[in-house]
Structure formats: C-alpha cells, structure tokens
Amino acid sequence: xxxxxxxxxxxxxxxxxxxxxxxxxxxxxxxxxxxxxxxxxxxxxxxxxxxxxxxxxxxxxxxxxxxxxxxxxxxxxxxxxxxxxxxxxxxxxxxxxxxxxxxxxxxxxxxxxxxxxxxxxxxxxxxxxxxxxxxxxxxxxxxxxxxxxxxxxxxxxxxxxxxxxxxxxxxxxxxxxxxxxxxxxxxxxxxxxxxxxxxxxxxxxxxxxxxxxxxxxxxxxxxxxxxxxxxxxxxxxxxxxxxxxxxxxxxxxxxxxxxxxxxxxxxxxxxxxxxxxxxxxxxxxxxxxxxxxxxxxxxxxxxxxxxxxxxxxxxxxxxxxxxxxxxxxxxxxxxxxxxxxxxxxxxxxxxxxx
Numbered sequence: 141x142x143x144x145x146x147x148x149x150x151x152x153x154x155x156x157x158x159x160x161x162x163x164x165x166x167x168x169x170x171x172x173x174x175x176x177x178x179x180x181x182x183x184x185x186x187x188x189x190x191x192x193x194x195x196x197x198x199x200x201x202x203x204x205x206x207x208x209x210x211x212x213x214x215x216x217x218x219x220x221x222x223x224x225x226x227x228x229x230x231x232x233x234x235x236x237x238x239x240x241x242x243x244x245x246x247x248x249x250x251x252x253x254x255x256x257x258x259x260x261x262x263x264x265x266x267x268x269x270x271x272x273x274x275x276x277x278x279x280x281x282x283x284x285x286x287x288x289x290x291x292x293x294x295x296x297x298x299x300x301x302x303x304x305x306x307x308x309x310x311x312x313x314x315x316x317x318x319x320x321x322x323x324x325x326x327x328x329x330x331x332x333x334x335x336x337x338x339x340x341x342x343x344x345x346x347x348x349x350x351x352x353x354x355x356x357x358x359x360x361x362x363x364x365x366x367x368x369x370x371x372x373x374x375x376x377x378x379x380x381x382x383x384x385x386x387x388x389x390x391x392x393x394x395x396x397x398x399x400x401x402x403x404x405x406x407x408x409x410x411x412x413x414x415x416x417x418x419x420x421x422x423x424x425x426x427x428x429x430x431x432x433x434x435x436x437x438x439x440x441x442x443x444x445x446x447x448x449x450x451x452x453x454x455x456x457x458x459x460x461x462x463x464x465x466x467x468x469x470x471x472x473x474x475x476x477x478x479x480x481x482x483x484x485x486x487x488x489x490x491x492x493x494x
Contacts, residue, residue: 148191149181149255149263156181156255157266159322160242161355161367169193169251173356175283175307176316176325178241179252185261190224190240191253192216197360199302201248204241208233211308213243216250223256235264243306245283245328246358272321272493273372274485276312277352277415278380279338280329281429284310286468293470309471311429312378314478319485324372326352330384334407338384348381349411369418375490377415377424378481382408382437393434401440408444412453423488424453427481430464430473438462456484 149156152167160177162170194201194216201216205226214224228236242250257263276282286297287309298304307313307325316323328351332338335347341359351357355367386392391400415424426441438457445455458464458480464473 148253149257151179151252151254153254153263155263155265157269159269160324161326161372163355163365165365169253171356172242172250172252173246173358174325175242175245175310175327176313176323178239180237180239180266181255182235182237182264182266183257183261184235184264185258186228186230187256187258187261188226188228188236188238189256190214190226191221191256192224193221193251193253195219195249195361197247197249197358199244199247199305201250201302202243202305203250204239204243204306204308206239206241206308208236208238213303213306216248221253237267241308243284243308244302245280245285245305246361247302247329249356249358249361270320270322272319272376273324273374274316274319274321274376274378275324275372275374276327276378276380277348278312278325278327278378279331279384280327281383281431281469282310282312282325282327282378282380283307283329284313284474285329287471287474289468290470290472292467293472294465295467297467309474311469311474311477311481312380314474315378315482315485318478318482319376321376322372324374331381332385332387333381333411334385334404338387340384349407352411352414373419374422375492376485376488377419377422379412379415379424379426380429382428382441383431383433385437386433390434392436392440396436396439405440405444405447408441409447412444412448412450416450416453421491422452423485423490424450425456425481425485426453427456427458428462430458430460430462430469430477432464432466433462435462454488456481
C-alpha cells in the first residue's frame with residue numbers, strides 16, 4: 141500500500157495497471173491513442189482527481205471512467221491540461237476501484253499525467269490482469285463509435301459530435317469481457333485496409349496497412365511512432381476490416397474478378413502474413429460486422445483465408461452479417477455480436493486458455 145497524502149500519484153507508479161497500446165516515450169506523460177486503452181487503480185479515501193492533457197483532432201472528446209461500477213463520461217478540453225474531479229461515494233465503501241479509459245479513437249490523443257487522492261488515502265494494488273489476451277484490428281464499429289445512440293438501434297446515425305461514442309460498448313471490448321481477456325483495440329473510424337481508400341484521414345486516406353504497427357499515427361499530431369510488439373502477445377486476433385473499403389468505389393461488388401478486387405485480396409493475404417509473422421501461435425479470426433455492406437467483401441475475405449492454408453486463420457460470419465443495421469452498431473447489436481464471437485472463439489480450444 142502507498143499513501144497518497146494529498147500528493148499526485150505519478151503515471152509510472154507500479155500500483156497502477158495499464159492496458160492497451162500506450163506511448164511511454166515520456167514516463168510522466170503516457171499517451172493514450174486507441175480506444176479501450178485504460179489505467180486501473182484501487183484506493184481509499186473520498187477524493188479522486190485525474191490530471192490529463194488533451195490534443196483534439198475533431199469532435200468533442202471524452203474520457204471514460206468506471207468508479208465502483210458506475211460509469212461516467214468526462215468532457216476533455218480541446219487542447220491543453222485539465223484536472224478532472226470524479227465524485228466518490230463517501231458512505232459504506234472503504235476501498236474504491238476506478239478504470240479510466242479512452243472512449244474514442246484518434247479523434248484525439250490524451251496524456252495521463254497522474255491521479256490525486258485525499259490526504260491520508262492509500263493507493264492499493266490494482267487487480268491482477270487476466271492471462272487471456274485478444275487483439276482487434278478494425279474500424280469504427282470495433283471502436284464503439286456512436287454505440288450509445290440506442291434510440292437509433294437499427295437505423296441511420298443521428299447527428300452527433302462524438303458524445304455517443306464509447307469503446308466500453310464496442311463488440312470488441314464486450315467480447316473481451318465475456319472471455320475474461322485483456323484487449324488491445326487497434327481500431328480507427330473510417331479506416332479501410334488499403335491506403336487511398338476508406339474515410340480515415342481524408343484527403344490522403346490512410347489504411348490499416350499503414351496504421352496496424354503504430355502506437356501513434358495521426359499526421360496532425362506529428363511523426364508516426366512504431367509499436368513494440370514484444371510488449372503484448374495475444375492468443376486470439378480479430379481482423380475486422382473490409383467495410384470502408386468500398387469507398388470511393390465498391391469494386392468488389394461491381395467486378396469481383398477485376399484487377400482492383402484481386403489486388404485487395406492479395407493485400408489482405410499479405411496483412412494476414414504480417415500478423416502471422418508477429419504472432420506465430422495466435423488464432424486469427426477474420427470477419428466483418430452487422431453493419432450493412434455487400435457480401436462480396438465477405439466472399440473476398442473467405443477466399444483470402446482459404447488461400448492462406450493456415451488452420452489457425454479462420455473466417456467467422458455472424459448470423460446477421462452485413463445486414464443488421466444501416467448505421468453504426470448500438471449497444472444491443474454490439475452485445476449480439478459479442479455473444480456470437482466469444483462463443484466462436486471459445487470453441488477454438490486455444491492453447492493456454494482454461
């Protein structure tokens with residue numbers, strides 16, 4: 141145990157528990173970029189203040205917090221430092237647990253500068269992390285974008301400015317929780333597999349081929365930084381790209397045997413080969429989502445998977461694959477995906493998973 145004594149808890153305190161790709165170039169300012177990135181802490185006392193520094197690219201930006209099971213969204217400044225005061229229940233609870241997490245994708249980067257507790261409080265050891273580990277490569281659906289707009293379930297998205305996005309309610313994090321697994325959610329809204337397609341980072345349009353091996357990648361925030369894959373080795377990897385790839389041209393639908401379509405399938409195989417190179421023993425599950433899209437993209441993924449000839453690289457098609465909703469997945473639809481996907485992953489009998 142460590143006494144807070146009204147002092148700020150530094151980010152590199154060994155009693156804090158982190159999950160996700162984090163840029164630790166400066167140990168006093170770890171940078172959260174990807175959704176689901178988090179820091180967990182347990183403490184006593186009735187005060188919790190979080191020190192942060194935000195950099196906005198677009199939308200309003202929010203930090204997620206689950207304190208003793210109650211979730212809140214904390215509005216961040218557009219740019220600069222802030223102290224976020226989180227109300228703590230003072231009666232009947234001696235020890236508290238807080239999970240501070242990134243709700244959104246690279247629409248912003250947030251540095252965690254530390255926490256502040258009450259005078260005489262104790263910082264306790266954080267809960268032990270699960271041994272199971274998954275990693276997700278995906279787009280806005282994997283990031284939980286617009287997931288909280290439950291009044292629009294099964295419908296087009298409402299007008300919004302980032303307030304409905306919450307990675308906690310993404311199928312990705314829901315699947316991890318059902319499996320009792322850690323998660324790295326390498327997900328970015330609008331991203332396609334290839335550069336110069338999709339919606340992310342227009343007009344240059346950067347694809348997953350560029351982003352997948354980075355810890356920081358948004359051009360507005362400076363030079364990209366490579367991720368050290370030795371820091372995290374998942375036993376299960378979910379690849380959920382192939383929905384934004386139809387922009388600006390839906391060439392897989394229009395000409396499945398054409399040059400563009402074959403180039404995409406070749407690059408998809410090359411991406412799987414890169415993942416296999418990083419994770420020789422992992423099960424790799426290829427999928428899309430319930431978001432409406434042409435089946436030709438799922439056919440292309442299936443063909444690429446078969447061509448790989450690797451029995452630990454498989455494709456999963458959801459019961460309502462590609463026809464569940466014209467808008468982003470809301471909480472009930474993400475739950476539907478998570479139930480199916482977690483059951484499928486459990487059936488794989490992954491080595492080391494009890």
